[in-house]
Amino acid sequence: MLTAVIAFFIGGLVILATTKKNPLSTYRAIFDGTGLNWFFHVGSHKIGIPFTDTRVWFPWDTASRSAMDLQQTLIIVTPLILTGIAVAFAFRCGLFNIGGNGQYTVGAIVGVQFGVWFAGLPGPVHVIIAMAAATLAGALWAGIAGLLKATVGAHEVITTIMLNWIALWVGSYLVGFNGPMQDPRALSAPVTRPVAQSARLDVFWGFPTLQGLHIGFFIALGALVVYWLVLNRTTLGYEVKAVGFNAEAARYGGISVPRNYFLAMAISGAFAGLAGSIDILGWEFNLDLTVVQSVQIGFIGIAVALLGRNNALGIFFAALLFGALLTGTSTRNLDPSVFKPELAGNLTQIIQGLVVLFVGVDLLVLYVWRALRRPFPRRRVES
Amino acid sequence: MKRKTWMTLAVATIVGVLAVAIAAVAGIGRAAPTKGDAAVKVALVTDIGGLNDKGFNHLSYVGLQRAIKELKVKGRVYITKSAADRKPNLQAAAQDGNGLVIAVGVLFEFGPLDDVAPAFPNTKFAGVDVDWSGLTSHPPNVRGIQFREQEAGYLVGYIAGLWETRHPVKGKMVVGGVGANKVPAITRFLAGYRAGAHKANRKIKVYIDYANDPTFADQAKCKETTLNQIGKGSRVEFEAAGACGLGGLSAAKQKHLWGIGVDADQSFLGPHILTSATKHVDLSVFDAIKAYKANPTGFKGGFNKNYTVKNHGVGYGKLSAKLSKADRTFITAKANHIAKLIAEGKIKIPSK
DSSP: OHHHHHHHHHHHHHHHHHHHOHHHHHHHHHHHHHTTGGEEEEEEEEOOTTTOOOOOOTTTTOOOOHHHHHHHHHHHHHHHHHHHHHHHHHHHOOOOOTTHHHHHHHHHHHHHHHHHHHHSSSHHHHHHHHHHHHHHHHHHHHHHHHHHHHHHHOOHHHHHHHHHHHHHHHHHHHHHHTTBBBBBTTTTTTTBBOOOEEEEEEEEEEGGGGTEEHHHHHHHHHHHHHHHHHHSSSHHHHHHHHHOOOOOHHHHOOOHHHHHHHHHHHHHHHHHHHHHHHHIIIIIOBHHHHHHOOHHHHHHHHHHHHTTTHHHHHHHHHHHHHHHHHTTTTTTTTTTTTOOOOHHHHHHHHHHHHHHHHHHHHHHHHHHHHHHHHHHHHHHHOO | HHHHHHHHHHHHHHHHHHHHHHHHHHHHGSSOOTTTTOEEEEEEEOOTOTTSSSHHHHHHHHHHHHHHHOOOEEOOOOOOOSSSEEEEEHHHHHTTSSEEEEESSSSGGGGGGHGGGGGGGTSSEEEEOOOGGOOOTTOOEEEEEOOOOOHHHHHHHHHHHHHHHHHHHHTBBBEEEEEESOOOHHHHHHHHHHHHHHHOOOOOEEEEOOOOOOOOHHHHHHHHHHHHHHHHHHOOEEHHHHHHHHHHHHHHHHHTTTTEEEESSSGGGGGTTTEEEOOHHHHHHHHHHHHHHHTTTTTOSSSEEEEETTTSSSEEOOOTSSOHHHHHHHHHEEEHHHHHHHHOSSSSOOOO
């Protein structure tokens, strides 16, 4: 968390230096844009008692701008949690999964196709089928990298990056103009058919047609619990962590390292694939070419896992931070008079980059701190 | 004690749920634009790609800037960075009190406008490149904006044909047109191009090929297709291919031949650009704002506004500075005559 604070501080100085604006007021504007101010909406709502102007705290309001912003923040937080887990789980096994984005894309493609098929099914069954298929697809996609690592030792960083590109271009072909998944009624646009009504997730806060918050958010929270349980309460989690700490020692202890490499990657991919399908079934409903080619959710997931230190609670708060940053700096929220809209998007990236950078620096600071404190007692032991 | 706490919680939850229902009913009414605002407020919602894409989003932004300057309206741009921004941007634009919300890009047709427009019946929407008849909810407050690309294609085809006719090589006259992918807008450009070249001279050979680039951004693909056509003797290359076409235009430059730009006036690329088939997205945005400002309540939706040669929505761009004076005067006179005939509806142009 220290990391994030330092990153914000430096980001503030950058704002001050480049735009001559007050960083505090800029941060205030970003914070208001995240929708988190919804929790502090004291006395902002008229309750309509005749002849008075009584205002009360109205925490269950759904239509105000701050409510909408909070819904949007949480909609982005949902896949960020899952892609964060996808990176973190592999990390625990000593693997660096850069392929979250590709696994997310594969999940989205499979999710949208299964959402289009089976239109007659009852809602929950349809949703579960589509999600399960997407999860499996993500697992298989990442499993390729895991298998290569386990059998021939191909480095997972290289293979997952390459699989990202394969997913991007295969997706572009499928969704793009004249591709097999393009909507036959939409000749002028590279977009798939919308998923059937039965495959859409329920919206529990906000308006279903206006991209309200869907129940996929709870699935993401559930995934955090699953992540924690698997790592800390199962043999599989123990083995994965053992391999992550020291592969040689694990092998000596009778743990199959290749098996765990494969499983860790496949499980990671499953979470990312699930993220892709939740976005499709929750609010996107169709997949278009620009999304396939410009989605960044999987990459931000790396920052989420780094900042969250691969720990379930940490991932939640890191996802919340990055999700909030994305909505907070969007041009609809950041008033152009406070901050130039052209620069707002870059601000998110600056802060993201700084956070990732300072995760490394954080360790360095701790290291230096310990090094400075230790010499004294250590010398005493020697003498 | 504990039981009591639970009871309290349960009651609070029930009250909360009830309030959600009330808010859901009452909430949407507040979206109406505030009355008594002195300045007319309009919003532009761009699509993924940003304001500096040198194409669609940029041109629409130019149109908004012009409206702010000349019509003294208040304009605000909402930049879409990811697909998750589309609906919230439209919604925020309406809730911020903008009477007219212009969405740029065909992808707003598939979901966003369909869902958001009916929720804000007092706000007017316009969609650049959006086909109103493609909206499944048939919202009466949305106006589609479409362009007749075949007319622009016809004009530049005609100009290419004129030049070939005046400068044949060993009696041969060949021109080429390259599209990024077979989509309606591109097909219209190229169909017009072929017809226009033949109008100038029946004997001209016209090659039409597609680079099969679904991204519209892969310059290498258009370059390859263009070089193929140049190999077959083509000396004027029309690139109806967005950013992909920049590759084809640079190929034409390398071979010291003519290139023809598309959408924006691409004469800024150099003197090798003979002319451009222009599609004035900026004008369409400006027009919509102008019409809205003149009569906010009378701004009608429920149809497509077509941009043609007649209303200067499409046309041809600057002629190259490299043209000889004689060529320039000849081509200008002939092309303007044809443009007039098109505007009067005296020329039938195929759209595919």
